[in-house]
Amino acid sequence: MALGYRFAEYIPPEDSKPSFETLLKLFLQLVTISSGDVAEALSWLSSLDKQYNLTSDEYGIGDFIEDLKRKGYLDENPQERGSFSLTAKSEQDIRRSALEEIFGKLKKGGQGTHATPHTGIGDEASTDRREYQFGDALEQISMTDSIRNAQVNHGLGEFRLTEQDLEVTETEHKTQASTVLMIDISHSMILYGEDRITPAKKVAMALAELVKQKYPKDTLDIIVFGNDAWQIEVKDLPYLEVGPYHTNTVAGLELAMDILRKRKTPNKQIFMITDGKPTCLKIGLNYYKNSFGLDRKVVNKTLNLAAQCRRLKIPITTFMIATDPYLQQFVDEFTKVNNGQAYYSSLKGLGHLVFRDYGRNRKKSF
CATH class of the missing domain: 1.10.10 (Arc Repressor Mutant, subunit A)
Structure with a gap:
């Protein structure tokens, strides 16, 4: 048949x-x-x-x-x-939702540089126990404690093991990292019929939630840059909007360096999400702006800061969400001067790249 x-x-x-x-x-x-x-x-x-x-x-x-x-x-x-x-509960759920959307679909694999939710598992097990959280590895689960919880919570008649019963062994990390995430909020982030700021916000929220859950000893600071640069809190991310701004990359890098200068962690790094070239400088109380081509006055100042970060052993990873050849040429030069990394990413692949590099970079001494 x-x-x-x-x-x-x-x-x-x-x-x-x-x-x-x-x-x-x-x-x-x-x-x-x-x-x-x-x-x-x-x-x-x-x-x-x-x-x-x-x-x-x-x-x-x-x-x-x-x-x-x-x-x-x-x-x-x-x-x-x-x-x-x-409410604060909504803001936390938005961050968790972003983490699950961007990071939760990735599966654990073998050794290598693939992005997985298990990247950066602690080097040494401790005696501490805690409730299971999203992203914990299977090998962290304490089966004895989890089974005991299931018996207490559900009785001995019918054995059931739920997520709420699970306990995991906390791990301690030998390395700590301080990261500054720079987000471009210039007007081009919503131009040309493409919403680029929402994916950038989601990546920032997901990364913040991952650091809170998996790397509590790490620091993550978030700054935005347009005509100027300023620091924002994680809770501010859902409300972030672009403005009628040019792109003052110099101001963003200066603020990032100032923040990292105060951090005592061995590993320091800057992640920059942008879709354009630097077009603005603040000189005294005035702004110098030029959106046409690559203005050497602005570019040279930006490259000088990239070189300064290299001397301070602060690598810059640039996530360029634009494909214009002359913009790629600038990013290539910027990356070479800093000895950092650059990715020309679609919005869809942005989160995967950020998570991969965060997990990889925090394991090594710069």
């Missing part, structure tokens, strides 16, 4: 409508794109619901909003009914 396939019309199950968790994932994506504008994100969600029938008669967008408030994701402005702001 020959084996074959039998095809029939697919009838989705009645309970296929998204649950709160499914809608929450979509909402967190939208609120990141809207730079923390809850009203705009909910408006987009309503439009998607109208177009794709995301909800049902039993559970609508209004029910979802009430659940967001009840579960601590939104605060309602008492002075203006219907006006909401994100």
Whole structure:
């Protein structure tokens, strides 16, 4: 008897409508794109619901909003009914969502430089135990303690082992790293019909969450640069927007070097996410700007700082999300002067490259 396939019309199950968790994932994506504008994100969600029938008669967008408030994701402005702001819980979930989206799909492999969620596992096991967290390696799980927890939590009648039962052995890292992540917020990051700032934000949030979970002794500072440069907190990332700015790479590098100068860790590095060339300098109280071609006055100052970072043993890894040949030529020269690394990445591959290099660089002394 020959084996074959039998095809029939697919009838989705009645309970296929998204649950709160499914809608929450979509909402967190939208609120990141809207730079923390809850009203705009909910408006987009309503439009998607109208177009794709995301909800049902039993559970609508209004029910979802009430659940967001009840579960601590939104605060309602008492002075203006219907006006909401994100809570700290939402901000943390946005970071976790970014980590899972960018990093969680990668599988553990053999030795090498591949990006995996297990890169940088601690060198030595300690006697400390803690709850399982996203990204922990299987070999860290303490099976004896985990099975004991399952028996306590679920009883002896039927053995079940859930994620909540798992305990892992904490590890200690022999190396520590201080990283400054520079994000370009010049106007070109949203020009030409391409949203480049949202992927950059997601990478920054995911990296921040990874450092918090896996490398608690490391430091990660985030700065943004346009006409000027300034430091921002991790909690500010969902609200980050581009401005009508030029690209003052010099200001960004100077601030990054100042931050790293105060760090006492053995490994120091700068990651820079940008889509363009330096076009701006601040001279005294005035700005020198030139967007046409590669202005040697701006470029030479930028290259001088790259060389200075090299002398201080601070490598710069540049993630260029643009493909113009003359921009690549500048990045090649910048990288050669610093003895750093450069990647010409699509937005889709940006997160993988950042995570790979973070895990690889923190293991070596610069």
